Amino acid sequence: MVPVSLFIWIVIELAWYLAIGRHWLGADWNAAILGALGGLLGMRAGINALTWLYASTYASPAAPLGLAGRLRLIASEYLAFLLTFVAVLPLERLWLPADRLPTGARRPLLLVHGYGCSRGVWWLLRRRLEAAGHTVATISLAPPYTSMGKLVPQLHQRIEAVCAATGAKQVTLIGHSMGGLIARSYLARHGIARVAQLITLATPHAGTELGRIGFGQNAREMEPDSLWLRDMAQEAVKIPAISLRNPYDNYVMPQDNQRLPGANDVELPAVGHIAMLYDARVARLLLELCPPPGKTA
Known part of the structure; x- marks a missing residue:
């Protein structure tokens, strides 16, 4: 879409x-x-x-x-x-062919895009992660400006499909911006059985002032102190979680709103909100934080 x-x-x-x-x-x-x-x-x-x-x-x-x-x-x-x-x-x-999901992957990485985007934003990062040996899946969530809660069933279906295709029991969720909020909403609704690890990239866990001028219900939900965010704050993260925080972010502000209680807070180098998806330093950091690639026995 x-x-x-x-x-x-x-x-x-x-x-x-x-x-x-x-x-x-x-x-x-x-x-x-x-x-x-x-x-x-x-x-x-x-x-x-x-x-x-x-x-x-x-x-x-x-x-x-x-x-x-x-x-x-x-x-x-x-x-x-x-x-x-x-x-x-x-x-x-032209930029991002269909996902390659071989059987026997130990723990696939599922990349969840942010506001106003689709799976194509991952074209370079997916290439870098796959070059390191990881099995990488993506998803396009639609419609782009609906409530985040309405997008959770699509993520649920994609997780089940990735596990079925690869034979893996669990995935690692990596969410950029709004994608991290949808991943958290999935965990609150469906539990942790299928997800072993959560990594969020510049996610507005406590909202962003820019959301006040955005389009759609999801923008309203990302406003600081929104009812959606207050409800989500009551849901503790029950799996290992890492919040990659961008102190110079130009979409999530105040930038400290990227902190996620209960998650390991990791500060990113100086990079823009979109540019981080192409930044080799961010890719290397993700490779350090993700489990080593490989196949199940």
């Missing part, structure tokens, strides 16, 4: 910019095309600027990065945003 919607949106957006250039401004085709591309890039630069404005306004205490470090952080996040939402997700099938 998300890949198709994004593809259609980009086509309509480019057509709109071209129409403005050609028919309203009287530009020739070359100028109109350049203007359309500039509009596409500028719109996404504005979206990114808004996230950084929120990040600085509601920031938790963190070590200063310096001007050069801050500029690298912002630039890499913008490039990751463009890659993800302009190139990867609209053409998801």
Whole structure:
């Protein structure tokens, strides 16, 4: 659903910019095309600027990065945003083939994407995890802006399907952003029989101020002190859990809201919320935290 919607949106957006250039401004085709591309890039630069404005306004205490470090952080996040939402997700099938789930996997890793995304965001991280010997599964949750609780049955079905395909008794859940909340909701509803470990990446366990301007019921549920989050806070995590916290995150703020009581808190290096999915340092950290790959006896 998300890949198709994004593809259609980009086509309509480019057509709109071209129409403005050609028919309203009287530009020739070359100028109109350049203007359309500039509009596409500028719109996404504005979206990114808004996230950084929120990040600085509601920031938790963190070590200063310096001007050069801050500029690298912002630039890499913008490039990751463009890659993800302009190139990867609209053409998801070209970037991420179907999951490879061989029988005999000891404990597959199931990657759960975040808000407004789909399984395509994992294309590079899945490749890195598989290169290290892991069996990796993904899921696309839809519709993208519904209540998080309504997405839990899809995760339940995917976990059962992965276990059936591989013969594994349990999986490790790795959730990015909202994906970590859906993983916790699954555990609260279905228990721990099928999940041995939970790892969350920049998940707004206590909400995010950016949720106040997001679309959909799930954005309302990710607002700080929402009823959904208050209910979830009553559910203790009963399996080994690790919260990878991004002190410079530009989507989850205050950034300390990524802390999960009862979980091992691990601070990430300086990286943006989307860029972390492509960051080799984050991939190496996940490989250190996940159980060693292999097959069942």
